[in-house]
Amino acid sequence: MTTGTFFVLAHPFLRSAFGVGTAVALAAGLIGSFIVLRGQVFAGDALSHVAFTGALAALAFGVDLRLGLYGGCIAFALLLAVLGGRSGADDTVIGSVFAWVLGLGALFLSVFTASSSGIGEAGGTAGVNVLFGSILGLSGSQAWGDVLVSLAVVVAVVAMARPLLFASLDPAVAASRGVPVRLLSLGFFVALGLTAGVATQAVGALLLLGLLAAPAGAAQRLTARPLRALWLSSAIAVGSMWAGLTLAYLFPVMPPSFGILGVATGTYLAAIAWTRSVRRHRQRTSHPMGIPVPVEMSRAH
Amino acid sequence: MPAALSLATLAGPGPNPIDDLRQMLALHFMVNAFRAGTIVAVLAAVVGWTMVLRRQSFVGHTLAVVSFPGAAAAIWLGVSATAGYFAGSIAAALIIALVPRSPAGRPGSQESAVIGTVQAFALACGALFISLYGGFLDGITGLLFGSFLGVSDDQVVVLGVVALVVLAAMGALGRPLRFATVDGDVAAARGVPVRLLSVAFLVLLGCTAAEVSQITGALLVFALLVMPAAAAQQLTARPILGLGLAMGFGLFVVWAALSFAFYSPWPVGFFVTTFGFALYLGAAGFRWAAARWPRGIREADNRIRARSDELGAAVGA
Numbered sequence: 001m002t003t004g005t006f007f008v009l010a011h012p013f014l015r016s017a018f019g020v021g022t023a024v025a026l027a028a029g030l031i032g033s034f035i036v037l038r039g040q041v042f043a044g045d046a047l048s049h050v051a052f053t054g055a056l057a058a059l060a061f062g063v064d065l066r067l068g069l070y071g072g073c074i075a076f077a078l079l080l081a082v083l084g085g086r087s088g089a090d091d092t093v094i095g096s097v098f099a100w101v102l103g104l105g106a107l108f109l110s111v112f113t114a115s116s117s118g119i120g121e122a123g124g125t126a127g128v129n130v131l132f133g134s135i136l137g138l139s140g141s142q143a144w145g146d147v148l149v150s151l152a153v154v155v156a157v158v159a160m161a162r163p164l165l166f167a168s169l170d171p172a173v174a175a176s177r178g179v180p181v182r183l184l185s186l187g188f189f190v191a192l193g194l195t196a197g198v199a200t201q202a203v204g205a206l207l208l209l210g211l212l213a214a215p216a217g218a219a220q221r222l223t224a225r226p227l228r229a230l231w232l233s234s235a236i237a238v239g240s241m242w243a244g245l246t247l248a249y250l251f252p253v254m255p256p257s258f259g260i261l262g263v264a265t266g267t268y269l270a271a272i273a274w275t276r277s278v279r280r281h282r283q284r285t286s287h288p289m290g291i292p293v294p295v296e297m298s299r300a301h
Numbered sequence: 302m303p304a305a306l307s308l309a310t311l312a313g314p315g316p317n318p319i320d321d322l323r324q325m326l327a328l329h330f331m332v333n334a335f336r337a338g339t340i341v342a343v344l345a346a347v348v349g350w351t352m353v354l355r356r357q358s359f360v361g362h363t364l365a366v367v368s369f370p371g372a373a374a375a376i377w378l379g380v381s382a383t384a385g386y387f388a389g390s391i392a393a394a395l396i397i398a399l400v401p402r403s404p405a406g407r408p409g410s411q412e413s414a415v416i417g418t419v420q421a422f423a424l425a426c427g428a429l430f431i432s433l434y435g436g437f438l439d440g441i442t443g444l445l446f447g448s449f450l451g452v453s454d455d456q457v458v459v460l461g462v463v464a465l466v467v468l469a470a471m472g473a474l475g476r477p478l479r480f481a482t483v484d485g486d487v488a489a490a491r492g493v494p495v496r497l498l499s500v501a502f503l504v505l506l507g508c509t510a511a512e513v514s515q516i517t518g519a520l521l522v523f524a525l526l527v528m529p530a531a532a533a534q535q536l537t538a539r540p541i542l543g544l545g546l547a548m549g550f551g552l553f554v555v556w557a558a559l560s561f562a563f564y565s566p567w568p569v570g571f572f573v574t575t576f577g578f579a580l581y582l583g584a585a586g587f588r589w590a591a592a593r594w595p596r597g598i599r600e601a602d603n604r605i606r607a608r609s610d611e612l613g614a615a616v617g618a
Contacts, residue, residue: 099523103574210421217414261425
């Protein structure tokens with residue numbers, strides 16, 4: 001196994017893929033934990049649409065792709081923070097806006113494909129790369145930029161983890177205790193926007209939601225303690241990234257994004273199955289009377 | 302794609318819209334596109350209206366997204382893509398129906414994490430099938446963002462038959478389904494099989510999502526499935542009128558989008574979403590204005606009535 005791993009790391013493009021992948025997965029695992037905890041999975045969904053349209057708008061106007069990607073994601077994240085970030089609006093409204101944003105993205109894609117720089121194969125590849133990621137095709141300088149952004153997100157989230165947890169679990173009490181809830185929410189959304197931008201290049205705009213939701217969902221299945229779930233989520237994300245990249249290397253026909261998402265989804269499924277069987281077992285053994293635990297007490301919310 | 306390029310040179314919108322229409326409908330694939338679009342718009346309006354009422358638009362979106370790996374797998378295996386769309390969506394509908402509602406003691410956020418994961422994994426599977434098929438870059442955007450160039454006669458027939466079956470089922474289930482939607486507890490107490498109805502509706506929704514995906518692309522189903530219905534529900538709460546309005550909106554969106562896409566180099570998905578969204582915004586704006594506008598009149602009316610009551614009381618005294 002060690003020789004196999006060593007062999008994988010002998011290729012420079014795989015080395016940068018593993019480096020970027022690890023950093024992105026760390027950040028996505030942490031941020032995803034908070035998203036699931038705060039019930040804001042829809043925000044990840046929203047950002048995936050904005051990331052796609054932002055990146056393709058940049059290409060259509062002949063600017064660097066990452067300008068549009070980060071610009072769009074951060075601007076939209078700030079908008080979410082200002083609007084409060086809860087899915088207060090009807091999901092019909094939200095979904096309609098997103099569908100329109102994606103439609104715009106399709107427009108930019110066709111504008112770019114028709115332009116001189118994107119004619120033929122380059123146009124199609126650019127669109128597919130934004131949608132499904134291109135972690136194996138990152139250049140050295142790009143890779144360093146992505147690693148730095150991801151690590152900055154990780155450091156920022158770790159620094160504000162405790163107050164952010166407090167503010168996420170019970171915003172009213174946190175605010176009364178003097179926790180700057182609004183400022184934390186702003187910082188959180190900016191970090192989310194940055195993560196979305198980086199993760200789009202790794203796994204693609206369409207699959208970004210999976211990298212945010214699956215490890216966090218699995219971690220929160222496995223433990224009820226929020227801080228432990230945070231680390232577990234990151235660990236699952238990094239593990240999925242490594243396993244997925246290795247699988248993609250061993251089976252070249254498999255896109256790396258599929259490998260990564262496949263492992264993450266499998267972990268989530270396993271976590272659901274495991275907690276269910278444990279719960280059933282516990283019900284059989286430790287509750288012979290079948291006394292139900294009050295729902296309010298078992299809720300972590 | 303070469304068809305689109307030659308069209309751009311062959312046909313341009315002239316000053317006479319009738320001529321333009323004739324020119325467009327002289328092409329067999331455009332006739333098929335209009336047929337398919339019409340079938341899909343009517344079906345999407347009926348099912349979408351119920352879906353918006355049941356607040357299941359996110360599920361509808363998921364079912365449509367899952368049709369993408371279905372179609373990609375069908376292309377890889379050499380089966381017709383239409384069969385793949387239906388297989389993907391119906392399988393996903395059954396799986397979602399099997400998964401129990403969030404287990405006791407768990408907040409709803411877990412459920413959305415599950416849905417998000419399922420969506421992302423489905424799209425990843427689509428990417429895998431495309432990669433297995435090898436080189437299909439133009440097709441992938443067609444599957445995701447819609448295309449109307451390749452609608453075959455057989456496909457129109459399949460779309461029509463499935464739409465008829467779904468519409469008949471909706472007609473049969475309509476009343477109990479609405480009862481179960483509006484007040485599930487009371488309906489259950491009255492012996493309405495609420496759970497069975499919701500499973501049946503999910504399957505119908507899966508069929509519809511698969512049909513809509515074939516016109517708007519898997520990612521843009523909201524344009525036909527949600528926006529016309531939501532716009533109609535902004536304007537009226539009455540079922541028959543609302544369904545009629547939703548159908549009208551859907552037909553307008555499809556016909557306008559197909560015509561614009563035919564005469565421009567831009568994709569049909571962009572036009573479908575833009576027209577749908579504009580309609581929705583228009584309906585919401587109209588409702589807002591309507592709620593504001595008669596208020597002044599109503600207030601004046603009330604004031605006059607109060608004054609005449611006062612006068613009447615004074616005269617009576």
